Amino acid sequence: MDALESEETPVAPAEPAEPPPLVAAPAVDAPESKEPPAAPVEPLQLLGQPAVDALERSESPAATVEPVPPPVATVLRFDLHQRLQHGLLASSFVLLVVTGWPLAAHSAKASASAAIVALFGGIERCSGIHRIAAIVMVIASLYHLAYLAVLASRRGLSASMLPSPGDLRNLGQNLLFFVGKRGERPKFPRFSYFEKFDYWAVFWGVAIMVGSGLVRWFPVEATGIFPPWVYEIAHYAHADEALLAALAIFIWHFYNVHLRPGVFPMSRVFLTGRLTLEQLQEEHGAEYEELMRARAQAEAKAKEGG
Amino acid sequence: MPLAFSPRTMRAAGAKQCGLTLALLLVALSPQAEGAPSKKKDDRKWCLMCHREPAYAAFKDSAHADLLCRDCHENNQFNPHEPVEEFSGDLTQLKPFAKSDPVALAACAGCHEDMGTSAELMPHGRADGALKPPLPYCLDCHGEPHQIQKVEDLPQPQRRLAENATCTACHGNPERMDGGTLAIGIEPVETYADSMHLRKVLLGSANAPGCVDCHGGHHTADLRKAPEQACNKCHEGATAAFASLVTHKPVTAAQKPVSFWTQKFFAWLTFLTILGLLGHISLDITHSLGARRGRPGK
Numbered sequence: 001m002d003a004l005e006s007e008e009t010p011v012a013p014a015e016p017a018e019p020p021p022l023v024a025a026p027a028v029d030a031p032e033s034k035e036p037p038a039a040p041v042e043p044l045q046l047l048g049q050p051a052v053d054a055l056e057r058s059e060s061p062a063a064t065v066e067p068v069p070p071p072v073a074t075v076l077r078f079d080l081h082q083r084l085q086h087g088l089l090a091s092s093f094v095l096l097v098v099t100g101w102p103l104a105a106h107s108a109k110a111s112a113s114a115a116i117v118a119l120f121g122g123i124e125r126c127s128g129i130h131r132i133a134a135i136v137m138v139i140a141s142l143y144h145l146a147y148l149a150v151l152a153s154r155r156g157l158s159a160s161m162l163p164s165p166g167d168l169r170n171l172g173q174n175l176l177f178f179v180g181k182r183g184e185r186p187k188f189p190r191f192s193y194f195e196k197f198d199y200w201a202v203f204w205g206v207a208i209m210v211g212s213g214l215v216r217w218f219p220v221e222a223t224g225i226f227p228p229w230v231y232e233i234a235h236y237a238h239a240d241e242a243l244l245a246a247l248a249i250f251i252w253h254f255y256n257v258h259l260r261p262g263v264f265p266m267s268r269v270f271l272t273g274r275l276t277l278e279q280l281q282e283e284h285g286a287e288y289e290e291l292m293r294a295r296a297q298a299e300a301k302a303k304e305g306g
Numbered sequence: 307m308p309l310a311f312s313p314r315t316m317r318a319a320g321a322k323q324c325g326l327t328l329a330l331l332l333v334a335l336s337p338q339a340e341g342a343p344s345k346k347k348d349d350r351k352w353c354l355m356c357h358r359e360p361a362y363a364a365f366k367d368s369a370h371a372d373l374l375c376r377d378c379h380e381n382n383q384f385n386p387h388e389p390v391e392e393f394s395g396d397l398t399q400l401k402p403f404a405k406s407d408p409v410a411l412a413a414c415a416g417c418h419e420d421m422g423t424s425a426e427l428m429p430h431g432r433a434d435g436a437l438k439p440p441l442p443y444c445l446d447c448h449g450e451p452h453q454i455q456k457v458e459d460l461p462q463p464q465r466r467l468a469e470n471a472t473c474t475a476c477h478g479n480p481e482r483m484d485g486g487t488l489a490i491g492i493e494p495v496e497t498y499a500d501s502m503h504l505r506k507v508l509l510g511s512a513n514a515p516g517c518v519d520c521h522g523g524h525h526t527a528d529l530r531k532a533p534e535q536a537c538n539k540c541h542e543g544a545t546a547a548f549a550s551l552v553t554h555k556p557v558t559a560a561q562k563p564v565s566f567w568t569q570k571f572f573a574w575l576t577f578l579t580i581l582g583l584l585g586h587i588s589l590d591i592t593h594s595l596g597a598r599r600g601r602p603g604k
Contacts, residue, residue, distance in 0.1 A: 102505075102509055103502065103505055103506070103509075113509060114509065117509045117510065122510060123506055123509040123510050123511045124511065124512075124513070126509075175586075175589065177593070178589035178590055178592070178593040179589065179593070180593070180596070194586070219541065219548065219551075220541050220542070220543045220544050220545075220548055221543075223544075223545060223547045223548040223551070224543070224545060224547075224548075227547070228547045228548070228550050228551050229564040231551055232551065232562070232564040232565045232568065233564060233565075233568045235565070236565055236568040236569050236572065237568055237572065240568075240569065240572030240573070240576065241572060243576060244572065244575065244576040244579060244580070247576070247580050248579065248580070248583065251580070251583065251584070251587070252580075252583040252586075252587065255587050255590075256587075260590060260591075260594070261591070261594040261595070262594070
């Protein structure tokens with residue numbers, strides 16, 4: 001991760017004592033701050049006032065004492081690990097929905113089910129692919145949990161993904177904004193309430209689907225360990241939660257991320273992992289302001305040090 | 307049809323053939339036919355003079371195509387045969403195979419003698435008069451004997467679907483299943499129709515079971531006693547707890563409360579969640595379009 005990001009100039013770190021505002025905060029990785037002269041050398045890619053700041057700072061001897069990497073036109077939102085996790089999850093999800101559909105549909109005679117089964121070369125192979133995709137999803141989930149554990153052990157996990165009262169406030173503000181009772185969009189933190197909803201919906205969904213899927217995959221073993229009603233729940237929960245998840249992803253998630261006006265037809269953030277500062281200000285106003293404040297503080301500190 | 311046991315298929319075949327079949331019962335009861343039988347090879351030539359239609363074309367392609375007429379219609383040894391009369395005796399007095407199927411005594415059992423005693427043919431073999439409506443005989447399940455096909459010749463899943471259709475002809479008919487001594491209802495058929503087993507059969511699985519795979523054909527196991535034996539044919543190691551999941555009971559609050567409330571929970575969860583999300587999206591879109599119209603320059 002460090003190697004990958006080293007050629008890109010990260011956003012200025014906040015006070016080292018202050019927890020980073022990210023669940024994963026590659027943008028504030030330590031190694032970059034060890035090479036302060038390198039960062040300001042390429043100010044030409046910068047635009048506007050921040051670029052001027054950076055130029056000024058590069059002439060300041062204080063920069064070598066208190067390294068302050070300059071702000072850049074883009075900020076890293078999702079690092080390579082997160083993008084890989086998302087890619088594994090998304091591809092396995094689509095495959096699972098498609099291969100699971102024929103057996104979840106209540107009318108197996110329906111032509112769509114038969115067509116899907118034919119596409120995958122028969123119901124037995126369709127089921128086999130479903131199980132392989134399930135294993136991929138489990139790997140993606142374990143990858144994510146291990147990733148969180150490593151982050152937690154290195155520098156502490158921030159609470160930015162946890163639900164908070166501010167989310168409810170933002171929801172109210174956003175609805176008022178939608179109906180025209182409020183002039184501007186609320187300033188969202190790093191993760192807006194609808195992004196937190198997506199994350200925790202997937203968290204709950206994967207737990208339910210993997211659990212119920214394993215019970216259905218190994219019914220003899222499951223009924224040997226658990227009472228039979230556990231299988232009953234798993235049987236219905238698997239198909240019903242799958243429908244909920246598919247609707248939520250293909251309608252809600254796709255709309256908010258890709259299809260909404262201004263982004264349509266597709267956002268590339270899940271591929272590049274980067275937001276422009278303009279996008280950051282627009283979509284995560286609170287995070288943007290925090291970033292600017294932290295930078296100003298660091299600058300002030302740098303000047304004091306000088 | 308004057309006789310209660312008469313199979314549907316025979317009804318279709320016409321009264322003439324039916325009478326013919328019944329007549330052979332009379333001979334079966336007094337099998338000392340007079341005189342030597344004429345050459346059986348002459349059967350086709352002579353019998354078909356009158357009995358050409360409706361079944362002969364299909365008969366040539368049936369599993370019985372190699373049989374001669376009088377292999378089954380044993381009583382009609384002379385040509386032309388005596389006028390046939392309907393059998394009016396006590397069917398339950400026929401021995402031994404006739405107890406399960408009077409027709410089979412004379413015709414089917416001549417070749418298919420390994421089908422077991424009526425006690426083994428549970429529960430369909432019981433013709434002791436205790437059960438109403440009447441239980442099925444050979445032809446009720448196996449169909450018109452002149453057109454009969456070997457079920458083994460059918461590929462899966464057509465074979466299972468054919469077997470299922472045989473069972474559901476009676477077990478899916480509320481008129482036959484709701485009344486009578488058994489009163490088992492059509493729930494088994496309805497719940498099977500909504501099961502993973504049938505879905506896989508319909509989608510072409512060669513392994514998913516039909517009715518007969520669990521319940522057996524002629525030698526039906528009593529699945530109320532040790533149902534896991536049937537499960538173990540595919541699910542090795544299945545226990546009674548495992549088998550208790552396939553009850554053929556409908557998902558209702560009273561019959562299957564766990565399944566019922568799980569479905570209810572997810573139905574409401576899904577409905578309310580998606581309703582909320584769609585509402586959010588609608589407001590967002592409405593606002594975006596309105597903003598665009600209000601500020602055409604932007």
